[in-house]
Amino acid sequence: xxxxxxxxxxxxxxxxxxxxxxxxxxxxxxxxxxxxxxxxxxxxxxxxxxxxxxxxxxxxxxxxxxxxxxxxxxxxxxxxxxxxxxxxxxxxxxxxxxxxxx
Numbered sequence: 001x002x003x004x005x006x007x008x009x010x011x012x013x014x015x016x017x018x019x020x021x022x023x024x025x026x027x028x029x030x031x032x033x034x035x036x037x038x039x040x041x042x043x044x045x046x047x048x049x050x051x052x053x054x055x056x057x058x059x060x061x062x063x064x065x066x067x068x069x070x071x072x073x074x075x076x077x078x079x080x081x082x083x084x085x086x087x088x089x090x091x092x093x094x095x096x097x098x099x100x101x102x
Contacts, residue, residue: 003057006050013043 017039024031065074068082075082081089 003050003054006046006053010043010046010048010050013039013046017043 017036020039021031021036066077066079067073068075068085069080070085071082073082079086
């Protein structure tokens with residue numbers, strides 16, 4: 001999520017900066033080169049930050065093992081709950097469905 005936000009901000013800064021350079025050089029007699037470099041550096045830093053955040057998030061998700069949200073025990077790949085809490089959740093769901101059926 002943060003990586004997407006940083007990437008979008010960086011893209012907007014770079015595109016806006018190039019547009020600023022084009023418009024001011026073409027119509028208004030020249031752009032400020034110092035401002036252009038500062039905004040371009042901020043956009044590049046934001047894009048690099050988004051890339052780094054994306055890589056860190058992907059590496060982190062691959063490293064951590066899945067855990068049961070109720071007790072925190074590790075669960076098998078593809079599972080959400082441990083065996084005890086899976087049975088409990090299924091039974092609770094069945095009870096709720098029976099109550100609706102009345």
